[in-house]
Amino acid sequence: MAPGRPTSQSRRTFLLGSARAGAALAGASAAPRWLGAAPAIVRADAARPKAEYGAAVGDVTGGRAVVWSHCDRPARMLVEWSTRESFADTRRVPGPVASGETGFTAQVDLQGLPAGQRIAYRVVFEDLRDARAVSLPVTGSFRTPPGPGGGGCARLAFTADTCGQGWGIDEARGGFRTYESMRLARPDLLVHLGDTIYGDNPLVPERALDDGSVWRNLVTPAKSKVAETLDEFRGNHLYNRLDRHLRALESEVSQIVIWDDHEVLNNWYPGLRLEDERYTERDVSVLAARARQAFLEHVPLRPSPGDPGRIYRALPFGESLEVFAIDMRTARGANSPNRQPAPGPDAAILGAAQFEWLKASLVASRAAWKVVASDMPIGLVVRDGESDFEAVANGDDGAPLGREHELASLLSFLKAHAVRNVVWITGDVHYAAVHHYHPERARFRDFRPFHEIVAGPAHAGTFGPAALDATFGPEVRFLGIPAGMKPNRPPSEGLQFFGLLDVAAGGVLRAEIRNRDGATLHSLEIEPERR
Numbered sequence: 001m002a003p004g005r006p007t008s009q010s011r012r013t014f015l016l017g018s019a020r021a022g023a024a025l026a027g028a029s030a031a032p033r034w035l036g037a038a039p040a041i042v043r044a045d046a047a048r049p050k051a052e053y054g055a056a057v058g059d060v061t062g063g064r065a066v067v068w069s070h071c072d073r074p075a076r077m078l079v080e081w082s083t084r085e086s087f088a089d090t091r092r093v094p095g096p097v098a099s100g101e102t103g104f105t106a107q108v109d110l111q112g113l114p115a116g117q118r119i120a121y122r123v124v125f126e127d128l129r130d131a132r133a134v135s136l137p138v139t140g141s142f143r144t145p146p147g148p149g150g151g152g153c154a155r156l157a158f159t160a161d162t163c164g165q166g167w168g169i170d171e172a173r174g175g176f177r178t179y180e181s182m183r184l185a186r187p188d189l190l191v192h193l194g195d196t197i198y199g200d201n202p203l204v205p206e207r208a209l210d211d212g213s214v215w216r217n218l219v220t221p222a223k224s225k226v227a228e229t230l231d232e233f234r235g236n237h238l239y240n241r242l243d244r245h246l247r248a249l250e251s252e253v254s255q256i257v258i259w260d261d262h263e264v265l266n267n268w269y270p271g272l273r274l275e276d277e278r279y280t281e282r283d284v285s286v287l288a289a290r291a292r293q294a295f296l297e298h299v300p301l302r303p304s305p306g307d308p309g310r311i312y313r314a315l316p317f318g319e320s321l322e323v324f325a326i327d328m329r330t331a332r333g334a335n336s337p338n339r340q341p342a343p344g345p346d347a348a349i350l351g352a353a354q355f356e357w358l359k360a361s362l363v364a365s366r367a368a369w370k371v372v373a374s375d376m377p378i379g380l381v382v383r384d385g386e387s388d389f390e391a392v393a394n395g396d397d398g399a400p401l402g403r404e405h406e407l408a409s410l411l412s413f414l415k416a417h418a419v420r421n422v423v424w425i426t427g428d429v430h431y432a433a434v435h436h437y438h439p440e441r442a443r444f445r446d447f448r449p450f451h452e453i454v455a456g457p458a459h460a461g462t463f464g465p466a467a468l469d470a471t472f473g474p475e476v477r478f479l480g481i482p483a484g485m486k487p488n489r490p491p492s493e494g495l496q497f498f499g500l501l502d503v504a505a506g507g508v509l510r511a512e513i514r515n516r517d518g519a520t521l522h523s524l525e526i527e528p529e530r531r
Contacts, residue, residue, distance in 0.1 A: 049075040049125040049135040053238055054247040057121070057142045058300025060189065060254040061315045063113045067121060068300035069138055070105045070238065071098040075125035077106035083117045098125065103234040105297045115147030115318075140251035143188045145318035154320040156371065157187035157253070158453075159498040160427020162240055164198040164262060164460030166207060167491050168217035169243050176459045178496045179245040181518035183252060185500060190253050191323060193427035193456065194260030194375035196299070197236040199227035199291060201262070207490075215490060218242060226265070226278045228287060233263075233294035256315055257299045258325045260375035260428055264291040267384045269332050312354050314361045320503040322367035324358060326350065328376045328391075335384040338394035338402030349376075349392060349403040359410065363417050368528065369503050370419070374426045378407060378452055379435060379474035380466040382428065391428070393469035400444050404471055411447035411472070420448065420529040423509065425499060427456035431464035432480030432497035432513045434522065442473030451477075451526060453511055455499035461488035462495040478522040480513055491516065 055069040067079050077095035082088060095108040106125075113119060120141045127133035145154070159178065169175050182190065203223045207215040220242075222235020241247055261268050264287055265276075272284040281287055292309055304310040311330065316322040331351025333344075340347040350358065362370055376382065382391040389395070392403045400408040414422060433454040439445035452474070464481055468474045480497055489495050496516035503509055509526040 047127075047130070047133045049073055049127050049133060051123060051125055051135050051138045053241040054250055055121075055123045055138045055140050056250040056255060056300050057140065058255040058257060059302040059313070059315055060142060060144060061317065063111060063115065063144070064302070065110045065113060065119070065142060065144070065254065066300040066302050067108045067110060067123065068105065068298070069098075069123045069125075070103075070241075070298075071125040071135065072104065074099050074104070074128050075135070076128065077108060078124050078126060079108045079110065079121060081110060081113075081119050081121040083114060083119060085120055087120065087122070097128065103231070103294065103297045107300060109302060113144050115144055116150050118143050142252070142254040145316070148319070150318060154189075154317050154503045155185070155187045156189055156191060156317075156321065156323070156501040156503070157182045157185060157498055158191040158193060158373070158425045158427075158455055158501070159458040160193035160260070160375075160456035161195045161430055161460040162192075162197065162458045163236075164195060164201055164430075164457065165488050166201055166203055166217075167215065167460055168203040168219065168223065168239070170216050170492075171218065172216060173492050176240075176243040176245045177491070178458045178498060178516045179243070179249045181514065181516060182498050183245070183249040184518055185514070187253055187500065189317060190249065190255045191325070191371075191373045191425065192255060192257045193373055193425065194258050195262040195427065195456075195460070196257060196259065196295070197233075197240060198262040198460070199233055199236050200265035202226060209490060209492065215492065226276075227291070228279060228281045230290045230294060233291045234297065237294060237298035255300060256323050256325050256373065257301060258311055258327060258373060258375050259295055260329060261390075263295050264288045267335060267390050268329070269334050270330070271334060312357065314365070316365070316367055319366070319368060321369045321371055321501070322365045323371045323373055324361060325373045326358060326375070327354065328374060332403075335388040335390055336402070337387050338389040338404075339396065340402045340405070343405035343409070347402045347405055350406055355406060355410070359413050362414060362419050362422065365419075368421065368507070369501075369509050370422045371501065372422060372424045374424055376428050377426045377454060378424065379437065379468050379472055380429055380454075381469055382466060393471070395467065395469055397470035398443050400471055404444075407472070408444050408446075411444075415446060415448050418531070420531070421509075422448075422450055423501075423511075423526065424450065424452040425501070426452060426454055429454060429464055429466055430457045430460060430462050431495070432456070432478075432499070432521070433465065433476060434478040434511070434513070434524065435468070435474045436477050438473045438475070440473065441470070441475060443471050445473075447472070448529070451511070451524075453499050453513070455497050455513065457491075457496055458498065459491050459496060461490065462493070463487045477524070478513065480515075480521055497521075
């Protein structure tokens with residue numbers, strides 16, 4: 001087994017006993033398609049398919065959940081689930097084939113799940129050439145949201161930015177430790193706010209640190225150069241799952257995942273042509289298509305009917321909250337000085353279709369809290385070179401210009417339609433902060449006050465802080481990094497962050513910022529607006 005290769009078992013098991021259950025699934029109970037007479041036991045591990053990257057669950061809502069896994073060869077995915085750790089009353093669901101066309105990944109959309117339950121599941125892969133050859137099971141669990149009138153609480157964790165700026169897996173320093181702290185916080189779901197990989201940030205084996213010690217990266221071929229081919233983008237996603245903490249979290253917590261720029265490359269937008277000599281493919285639209293395919297293969301994300309490549313979506317989690325996962329990358333206009341005097345395609349960041357969807361979805365939501373999960377911040381000034389801008393803000397404190405037109409129109413619409421209790425969560429800037437937006441401080445005033453909570457990096461270089469644009473009246477309520485900090489601080493310095501939202505149905509929203517070790521750095525309570 002190669003150094004750094006994960007084991008085939010998840011951190012936590014929900015079987016009666018891993019050895020006994022593994023033998024049962026791989027042997028007498030593992031009939032072809034899990035039906036019919038049992039075949040002979042295949043004892044040689046080399047003959048079995050291997051699911052070495054664990055399993056993950058995403059987009060859990062309304063009795064449904066997407067289960068993901070990866071196999072080392074062409075094989076059929078099979079899933080069992082139960083509301084009992086003993087796997088009594090098991091449901092068995094045949095899945096698709098993990099093939100070379102999908103990067104040997106497969107996903108099953110479970111349906112008919114009971115509300116308000118912890119669901120135990122296990123995944124095996126059946127070799128296409130020999131039905132007796134079945135992988136050892138990969139196991140996990142997740143919570144389904146409560147049903148109508150079920151009440152209860154929900155805990156949501158969120159972060160961004162994994163494996164950036166050349167900081168990969170250093171096992172001696174604990175690997176992706178922030179993911180273990182998130183797991184120990186026992187969230188019901190995790191929202192990853194983008195930069196799930198860094199396709200444009202290759203790794204080198206060693207990096208000298210300021211204290212004279214050495215950061216030693218686990219390096220794979222896919223992480224040795226910038227990602228250009230489909231397999232190189234796939235390899236970036238698989239690299240992150242070499243980390244035991246990430247696999248453990250994924251085995252216990254369902255996810256909602258969006259993308260930002262580094263799933264392709266830094267600050268990309270449709271139509272960009274590269275001058276970066278590291279790339280042989282200079283057409284970013286070609287790279288983005290490959291990156292999108294790899295992202296959708298490796299993230300447990302339910303395809304949208306009629307638009308399977310769409311990333312934005314809304315996912316209610318009971319009556320407590322609904323997550324509106326948006327995409328500020330796909331339909332944006334080119335990065336520019338961002339001073340367009342009127343809205344239009346060149347000033348877009350959501351794009352017309354997503355903009356109308358978001359307005360309609362927020363109005364239709366009956367959740368106590370509406371959580372907009374954005375890959376980029378609202379008021380922070382994020383530059384792209386000397387004169388262009390990456391995010392919404394443009395550094396001009398006056399009336400809305402450029403991409404600010406879309407946000408101003410959205411905020412005004414929400415006020416006009418009495419959409420209350422909206423909170424924004426975001427990443428991208430590689431530090432943690434809490435911002436409060438209020439019309440009394442703003443140049444544009446047609447909106448209800450709201451909070452924006454910034455978290456990340458999960459495991460990447462720490463930067464910041466960025467300047468705030470005053471157009472929408474933001475105020476810093478918390479800043480998670482010290483003044484005058486040297487940029488690109490390594491994860492070993494501890495300035496890695498995640499957020500938590502605790503929601504009681506119809507009640508107060510409690511928000512926290514925690515660091516890599518799980519210590520609470522800041523908390524606040526947001527009272528709901530009443531009608």
